[in-house]
Amino acid sequence: MTTLRIADGRVLRPDHTVERADVLVDQASGEILAVEPEGEGRASADDRLDAEGSLVIPGLVNAHTHVAMTLLRGYADDKPLDAWLQEDIWPVEAELTAEDVRAGARLGILEMIRSGTTAFADMYFFMPEVVAAVEESGMRALLGYGAITVGNDDEAAHQEMRDGLDFAEGYDGAADGRVSTAFMPHSLTTVGEDYLREYVPEAREAGIPIHFHANETAGEVDPLVADHDERPLEYADDIGMLADTSFLAHGVHTDRTEHELLAERDTAVIHCPASNMKLASGMAPVQAMRDRGVTVGLGTDGAASNNDLSLFDEMRDAAMLGKLAADDASAVAADAVVEMATQGGAEALGLASGRLEAGANADLAVLDLDQPHLTPDHDLVSHLTYAASGSDVRHTVCDGQVLMRDRTVQTLDEQAVLADARERAQALIDRAES
Ligand SMILES: CSC[C@H]1O[C@@H](n2cnc3c(O)ncnc32)[C@H](O)[C@@H]1O
Numbered sequence: 001m002t003t004l005r006i007a008d009g010r011v012l013r014p015d016h017t018v019e020r021a022d023v024l025v026d027q028a029s030g031e032i033l034a035v036e037p038e039g040e041g042r043a044s045a046d047d048r049l050d051a052e053g054s055l056v057i058p059g060l061v062n063a064h065t066h067v068a069m070t071l072l073r074g075y076a077d078d079k080p081l082d083a084w085l086q087e088d089i090w091p092v093e094a095e096l097t098a099e100d101v102r103a104g105a106r107l108g109i110l111e112m113i114r115s116g117t118t119a120f121a122d123m124y125f126f127m128p129e130v131v132a133a134v135e136e137s138g139m140r141a142l143l144g145y146g147a148i149t150v151g152n153d154d155e156a157a158h159q160e161m162r163d164g165l166d167f168a169e170g171y172d173g174a175a176d177g178r179v180s181t182a183f184m185p186h187s188l189t190t191v192g193e194d195y196l197r198e199y200v201p202e203a204r205e206a207g208i209p210i211h212f213h214a215n216e217t218a219g220e221v222d223p224l225v226a227d228h229d230e231r232p233l234e235y236a237d238d239i240g241m242l243a244d245t246s247f248l249a250h251g252v253h254t255d256r257t258e259h260e261l262l263a264e265r266d267t268a269v270i271h272c273p274a275s276n277m278k279l280a281s282g283m284a285p286v287q288a289m290r291d292r293g294v295t296v297g298l299g300t301d302g303a304a305s306n307n308d309l310s311l312f313d314e315m316r317d318a319a320m321l322g323k324l325a326a327d328d329a330s331a332v333a334a335d336a337v338v339e340m341a342t343q344g345g346a347e348a349l350g351l352a353s354g355r356l357e358a359g360a361n362a363d364l365a366v367l368d369l370d371q372p373h374l375t376p377d378h379d380l381v382s383h384l385t386y387a388a389s390g391s392d393v394r395h396t397v398c399d400g401q402v403l404m405r406d407r408t409v410q411t412l413d414e415q416a417v418l419a420d421a422r423e424r425a426q427a428l429i430d431r432a433e434s
C-alpha cells in the first residue's frame, strides 16, 4: 500500500466542525484511510503534504460547466442568454475543432485544480477530448455530449441524440474510473419533445444519469407553460427526466409545485449564481428548494458567462444572491453554501466525494490560512464562503494523487497549456469572424 499523509493541519469534518487532524490516504484505492485527530498514534506514510497553518477541506465540486468555453472567456459579455448564445456563442462554437476543445478543457481543468476543485460535470462537444484532458490531469469528472435538435433535420436530430447515448455508454469508467458519464439533452426547449420521449427512456433503462438545463430564464419558461399547460418540470417528469440519478442546471424560475416534485424524485438542482446574475436570468429560490428537501449543488456554468471557474467565487455569490432572493439575511447561510459546494455537488454527480471521512474518495484541497483576509479565524466555515479565494489553495489532491503541491500543478505543463489556449482561442475567433 502506498500512503499519503496530509499532516498537521486543521480538517473540515462532514458536520462542519474543524479539528486538528491528519488525513491518511491510500493512494492505490484513492480512498481516505483515516482522519486521525491530533495526539493519536501516527504511523509514517510514503508521502507527506504539509498542512501546518492550513485548512484541509473536501475537494470542491463544480457540478455544471462547459469547461472548454474557457476559450471564449471575455469574448462576449453583457447580453441576456438568448442573444448571447445566438448572436455570439453559437456562431463561434460552430467553428470549434477537437483540438480547440482539448486546449480549452486543459485550461479550465488547470484553473479548477488551482482553485481546489477536484470534480466537475461537463456538457459540451468533442467530449472524447475532455475525457483525454481529464485523464492526463488526474481530475474527476462526469461528462456528457450536449445534444441539440432544434435547427436540425430529423436525421441529424436523431444522430445528435444517438451521439449523446453512445458517448455516455462508451466512456463510462474511463480514466481509471475517474470519468463517469450522463445523457445530456441541452434543455427542454432546444431538444424537441419527440426526441426526448424516444431517447430519455432508453437512457433510463440503461441506467444512464441525465443532465440538462431547465427553468433558466422567464423567456424559456413562459412559452413552455403556454404550449404544454403545465410547469416545465412537470413536463420533464412526464417524459421521465426526473430521477434520483438526474440533475438539472439553473432551476431559476421554479415554483413550489416543482420544488416538491424535485424533492419527491430526488433530482438535484445545480445553482449557477454568477451566470444567472451576469446573463440577468434571475434569482434561483435556493433557500426555498433546500427547505423543501431538494439537493442543491453549485456550478460555474461556462467561463464565458461567469467569467472564471473558481468555486470560491461561486460560494460567495450563492450566499449573497440567496439572501437577496429570499429577502432574508439568514437565508443560504455559510454552512449551507459549503455543503452545496461539497456534499451537494458530490451527491448530484453520484460521487463518494465531498466528505473527509474514512472510505470516501481522497479528493481534497488545502488552504493557506496565514493571510490577512483570513485573519482572525473566528469561524472557518464563514471564511470559506465569504472571504477565501481560489488563490488560497496550496495543495490539491484527487483520487489520492497530488495534482498541485505547494501551488505547482504536477500533472499539466502550465505555461504550455496557457500558450496553446491563447493561440487556439485567437485562431477560433479569426475563423468565426472571417
Ligand atoms: C450543447 S453543449 C452546451 C451548450 O450550452 C451552451 N451554454 C452555455 N451556457 C449556457 C447557459 O447558461 N444556458 C444554456 N446553454 C448554455 C454552450 O454554449 C453550448 O452551446
Ligand SMILES: [Zn+2]
Residues within 6 Å of the ligand: 064, 065, 066, 213, 249, 301, 302
Ligand atoms: Zn450551462
